[in-house]
Amino acid sequence: MADDIHQQKPDEKPIVGTVMVPFPMQGHLNEILHLGNLVASYNIPVHFVGSTPHNQQAKQRLHGWEPETTRKIHFHDIKLPHHQQPNIPLNPPKPDTESKFPGHLQPLFDATEQLRQPVFQLVQNLSTEFKRIVIIHDTMMAFVVQDANSISNAETYAFHSVSAFTIFLYIWESLGDHKPFELDLDIPNGIPSNQGCFTPRFTAYIAKQYEALNFDSGRLYNTSRVIEGKYIDLIAKLPGYANKTLFAIGPLNPINTKSKTRHRSLDWLDKQETGSVLYVSFGTSVSMTEDQITELAIGLEKSSQKFLWIFRFSDRVDLSADEDLGRDRLPYGYEIRVQDKGIVIRDWAPQVEILAHPSVGGFMSHCGWNSCMESISMGVPIAAWPMHSDQPRNAVLVTQVLRTGINVIDWAHRSELVRSTTIETIVRRLMISKEGEAMRKRAVEIGRSVRESTAEGGVSRLEIDSFVAHIRR
Structure with a gap:
C-alpha cells in the first residue's frame, strides 16, 4: 500500500x-x-x-x-x-x-x-x-x-x-x-x-x-x-x-497471507491433493442442534470426500467461558473412523490461509459476508447453507448471480433437518461432478480478478x- x-x-x-x-x-x-x-x-x-x-x-x-x-x-x-x-x-x-x-x-x-x-x-x-x-x-x-x-x-x-x-x-x-x-x-x-x-x-x-x-x-x-x-x-x-x-x-x-506461526490444519492440508478438500465452517454466530450435527457428520463421512471441519459453537456473551464446554457431540468413534479422509478442528483456525491453500477445492459455509468475500477472493466455490441475518441473500449472490456455488437447503425450508443423504449429495456435486468443476473454474477466474483489483x-x-x-x- x-x-x-x-x-x-x-x-x-x-x-x-x-x-x-x-x-x-x-x-x-x-x-x-x-x-x-x-x-x-x-x-x-x-x-x-x-x-x-x-x-x-x-x-x-x-x-x-x-x-x-x-x-x-x-x-x-x-x-x-x-x-x-x-x-x-x-x-x-x-x-x-x-x-x-x-x-x-x-x-x-x-x-x-x-x-x-x-x-x-x-x-x-x-x-x-x-x-x-x-x-x-x-x-x-x-x-x-x-x-x-x-x-x-x-x-x-x-x-x-x-x-x-x-x-x-x-x-x-x-x-x-x-x-x-x-x-x-x-x-x-x-x-x-x-x-x-x-x-x-x-x-x-x-x-x-x-x-x-x-x-x-x-x-x-x-x-x-x-x-x-x-x-x-x-x-x-x-x-x-x-x-x-x-x-x-x-x-x-x-x-497474500503473512502469518509467522502456522496452524496445524495447514500441515494436514499440505499432505492432500490439489483441490481435494472440502472446508466446512459456519463462523462464530451459528449453533446447530445435536441432530443436525449428527446428520452433517454422517453426510461428510458418506460422501467419501476429504474434509476439514471447524467444529465450533456460537460465541457466548462471556468470552472467558470455556470454549470446549459441551462440545463432545460428534457420533461415537467418529474421528477415528474418518481419520483417513477428514480432520475435525475445535480451536480457532486461520480461515483465509485455509481457503488460500491449494488443497482446498470447496467451502461449506453459512455465507456470512466475511466468509463469502474470503472465499470469493481465494477462488473457492461454496456449498451455501445460510442460517440468519444477511446470509440468505448472500447465498443468492453466490449461487445465482456469481454462479460460484450451490445451495445446501432452500431458505423456505430452513427449519427442517438437513439429512445426511442431502449433505452427501451436495458435497459430491460440489467436489467431484462436472457441475462442480465448472463452478470451480468460474470461482478461480473471479478470484483472480478480485485479487488483481x-x-x-x-x-x-x-x-x-x-x-x-x-x-x-
Missing part, C-alpha cells in the same frame, strides 16, 4: 487521524480491524475503540497481517458494565427452529450503548491533535457515534459489513410502491424473505441504529466493483445517497487510494 506522508511543518498538526468503532460480533470486529490495518498501511494514525474483551478477541483472531502493521494501531479498551444476565448457563445457546440468529448476545449489543460517552470523549480529545478526525463506524454502532457530528473538524463514515447486493435489496424493498427508477438489470427470482433472519429485539436494535444514521459523510463497503459494481451504482442512485461518497474498498482480508492500478486499490486522498484533502 501507499506509504507516502504528506509533508508538514514541525509545529503543524497532522492532517488526519482515524477512529474505528466496530460492532462486537466477530465478523464485524474482523472486518473493521482489517480496515484499520489497511488505513494504517498509509501511515495514517488509527485508534480502535471497543470493550476490553472484544478488542482482545479481535487481536487474537486476526490473521494474515504482519504484526508490525497491527502494532501501529492504538487500541482503546473500555470497560462496559457487566452485561452477563443472571442465570445464563455457560453451555452454548440452544438453537431455535424459527430463527438461528444468536439472540443470546442481545444483552451485549444493548450494553454497547454505554460506549456513547467514552467514544465521544475520545473523539473530542483526538480532534485537538489533528486537523481532521475521521470516525469509521459499523452501521450497527451509529447510535454510539452520533455525537461526533457536533465536533467541527470531525467526519463520520458508515461501514457496511454486508454485501452491496443485500443492502440494495433491503432498501429497494423498503421503498414499497415508491420506486425512484426502473431497474435495468434482472434481480434473481426467489429472493429470500426477511422472516427468520433476526429476532424481534435485534430488528428493533437495527431500526434504532438507522434512525441515528443520518449524519455520515460517506459509506464504505467490503466489496469489489469486480463482483458488485452494478449494485454499488444502484445504491448511489437511491434517495438519500445523492450527497454521499461511496467507496468499494474490498476485499479487506489480506490477499487490489494490486496497484486495480479498481479496489484505486477506491482505497481515493478514500485516503479524500480524508487527507
